[in-house]
Amino acid sequence: MRSGEMAKLTQLIDNEVFRAYATYTTIVLLKMMLMSLITAYFRITRKAFVNPEDTASFGKGESAKKYLRTDPDVERVRRGHLNDLENIVPFLGIGLLYALTGPELSTALLHFRIFAGARIVHTFAYLIPLPQPGRGLSWAVGYAVTISMAYKVLKTAMYL
Amino acid sequence: MRSGEMAKLTQLIDNEVFRAYATYTTIVLLKMMLMSLITAYFRITRKAFVNPEDTASFGKGESAKKYLRTDPDVERVRRGHLNDLENIVPFLGIGLLYALTGPELSTALLHFRIFAGARIVHTFAYLIPLPQPGRGLSWAVGYAVTISMAYKVLKTAMYL
Amino acid sequence: MRSGEMAKLTQLIDNEVFRAYATYTTIVLLKMMLMSLITAYFRITRKAFVNPEDTASFGKGESAKKYLRTDPDVERVRRGHLNDLENIVPFLGIGLLYALTGPELSTALLHFRIFAGARIVHTFAYLIPLPQPGRGLSWAVGYAVTISMAYKVLKTAMYL
Secondary structure: OOHHHHHHHHHHHHOHHHHHHHHHHHHHHHHHHHHHHHHHHHHHHOOOEOOHHHHHHHOOOHHHHOOEOOOHHHHHHHHHHHHHHHHHHHHHHHHHHHHHOOOOHHHHHHHHHHHHHHHHHHHHHHHOOOOOOHHHHHHHHHHHHHHHHHHHHHHHHOOO | OOHHHHHHHHHHHHOHHHHHHHHHHHHHHHHHHHHHHHHHHHHHHOOOEOOHHHHHHHOOOHHHHOOEOOOHHHHHHHHHHHHHHHHHHHHHHHHHHHHHOOOOHHHHHHHHHHHHHHHHHHHHHHHOOOOOOHHHHHHHHHHHHHHHHHHHHHHHHOOO | OOHHHHHHHHHHHHOHHHHHHHHHHHHHHHHHHHHHHHHHHHHHHOOOEOOHHHHHHHOOOHHHHOOEOOOHHHHHHHHHHHHHHHHHHHHHHHHHHHHHOOOOHHHHHHHHHHHHHHHHHHHHHHHOOOOOOHHHHHHHHHHHHHHHHHHHHHHHHOOO
16 A cells, blocks of 8 residues: 555544544444344344244254244344434434534534434333333434434535 | 644545535435334324334223234335335445546436436335336336446456 | 546545455445345245235236235345345444554455455355354354454544
């Protein structure tokens, strides 16, 4: 790699708004990845699998087949995981573009922190579960933050 | 934030191809986010929920339990939402890389506009629903645009 | 487009680490898109559809309704597709940020190659299917690579 280019790239990641974006995006993506482990944990402890090859260690035939079933806890984590995908993907894309529009550092941090906090609260609200409107509100807060960043992107960069 | 870096970032978002990418990506991500609201609308109007805590406002016990059910309209929106994820995620990633390969502005705009148009038509085709092959064709058009951009990325930047 | 900006963008895509990221990201996203075609293939050959309008070519009424059903092969591909989304989205985001932290080219290539290989093995393990722990291990390898990149991003760029 030529060192001049390396320097240019490093400059991007040295930018404080971009570093904040990198930090909070990595945090929410790691949080989303955690859902896979929680799903696996519930599948194993509840003995609720979906693929026949996953129950082979429980023996053959009917004895293993009874573990091919759905479990409310497993399904709940999976819904939380899908909700993460539906909301974190827009944050990933719109947040990147927003960070490149050159917002004030404090404004950008406010957006990123509220979004990450809202998604973490949403996960707890889904998994405990908290009574509504706990989950609904945490979802709406993350949604509103993404809309606010999208507005800034379109206002700054719109080119139809 | 140091102003030199800010300037560099602003230069990226000042690039017309990148601005076009930012605009159309934001539009399709907002369109995808709209699916959440449509799902919520159908869940509430059809009274079809999946989490017990979401039906608590309808009373306790059996009277609320009957609203824990699937509804064809809700499921239809959810399938459209998942199809968006499956197709807009590749556009998000491959489109960004494509924008950085330095395509002609007119060619890039053609790709982005057709993709965004195809996904909007796909949503209408799914929700109305239009007779096939309306939905299939709109899906295929967006798919082909993404393949075309992927080809440009690999031709320009391939480094295995 | 001003040619000075074009040059700056081209510099990013000329960077070897970034080109490697672009190449492997495009490969795994194309692989994920392939799941849509495999789903369509199984839906058509197994005659297992989910939308009434998709079965209209088989006639009207009861004769077409029997094709509105789930099929184990179709569901298997769909689970593989969703697993791709859950794992490739974090790679897309964290990998981009990782590429911008200026890692050694050889280290970056190692991460990207192992991730892409793991996801391709995962797909074969899911679709054939291979006995466990084939699928589980290939999933875990891709997961570990993403965690490793996330660690580098946070170590280099953390700004809370």
